[in-house]
Amino acid sequence: MKLSSLPVFLLGSSQALGFEFQKPLGVAQASASAASPSDTPPSYRDELVSLHKSLVEISSASGDENEVGNFLVDYLTARGFVVQLEFLPPSTNESEPTKPRFNVVAWPGPDTHPSPKVLVTSHIDTVPPFIPYSQNDTSLDADTVIAGRGTVDAKASVAAQIVAVQSLLNSSSIQDDDVMLLYVVGEETQGDGMRFFSDTKGKMDPPLDIKAAIFGEPTEGRLVCGHKGIFGCDITVTGRAGHSGYPSLGKSANEVLMRGLVRALDTDLGSSEEFGNTTVNVGILVGGVAANVIPEKATARIAGRVAIGPESDGGAIVAERLKEVLRSVDETAFGFDCKYGYGVVKCDCDVEGFDTTTVNYGTDVHNLEGNHTRYLYGPGSIFVAHGPDEAIKLGDMETAVEDFKKLILHALES
Secondary structure, eight states: OOOOTEEEEEOOOOOOOOOOOOOOOOOOOOSOOOOOOOOOOOOOOOHHHHHEEEEHHHBTTTTTTHHHHHHHHHHHHTTTOOEEEEEOOOOOOOTOSSSOOOOEEEEEOOOOOOOSSSSEEOOOOSSSSSOOOOOSSSOOOOEEEEESTTTTTTHHHHHHHHHHHHHHHTTSOOOOTTEEEEEEETTTTTOOOHHHHHGGGGGGOOOOOOEEEEEEEOOOOOOEEEEEEEEEEEEEEBBEEEETTGGGGGGHHHHHHHHHHHHTTTOOEEEEETEEOOEEEEEEEOSSSOOTTTTTTTEEEEEEOOOOOOOTHHHHHHHHHHHHHHHHHHHTTTEEEOOOOBOEEEOOOOOOOOOOOEESSOOOOTTOOSSSSEEEEEEETTTTTTTTEEEEEEHHHHHHHHHHHHHHHHHHHO
């Protein structure tokens, strides 16, 4: 494979590098449940545990994914995969890590890529802080609990996907040119890894034209029919400074901002039967210089989870509604910088043998452009991801291996 005018390393198998929250809606819409792990351990148990452990033991917060990427290169090339590195442009922010950042693209030979029908993908970055790997028991069984940062989101999916593809290849259930693996950076922040891959796949030789993509995220072993969109806004309020003893002589930017945000939180910014209501999180509030000074400036940074479509501009629609609500509090005081966003994202979930759900979090599904079928599935619960108690049961990962195999075969047959 080659990318026109892009920095790429192509490696053969002999080379390597060094409160209460809204619940998901529409659960259990299918009649059949995902498979349960057998009492007899699968032949790949040790390999799955070892791979997952190696991934989790490497700290890989967004922006600092170099080491875990190099591990994957070594692991995949040692098992006969050809690996390509897609280097993202270096950051111009001097405070960010300086090690090169790259996506890992791999396929089971030959040296030049085929035209794979199915892309199997997840992300290798995590949120901070790093939490060391641990097991609750040295003996392994389906109930063994494995804890640490990234055990769920999304290194369980990465490990289960790789083992599933290896198993299908070993049994000759798929051919070398059926599947391509993609592990991206930056999903937890701006989705820059997947967006870079999406922008460059058309420059591959031959251009990549997949029929289906299987995205790995923690879905509790259910197949996701869709997820909420997202938007973000930086909000500024300009008031008038003055002595706090004479409030009428000034205009409190803090007060205007607070009244506006409360009104926005109490307003339906967009709802749908499938995805519920749009929610807004006020993540950062800053304002004022002293307790006895009427604050002249105040700022807020918010993130919204969008429950309406269309996917292309549902986020922009909600952002405009938010602006209208805030301006109803004060027509002139507010300023806005509303960033990248999108509406609800629909996925294919009509696959026999899977329960289904919708979820509130965002994924890289939206960031991969193209006319392909989209599947979203993975082991583990989003309710422990990003938290101090992130953990997963071994049996859930083993079930995911079998389910990823089913999804790959279904996608190939569709």
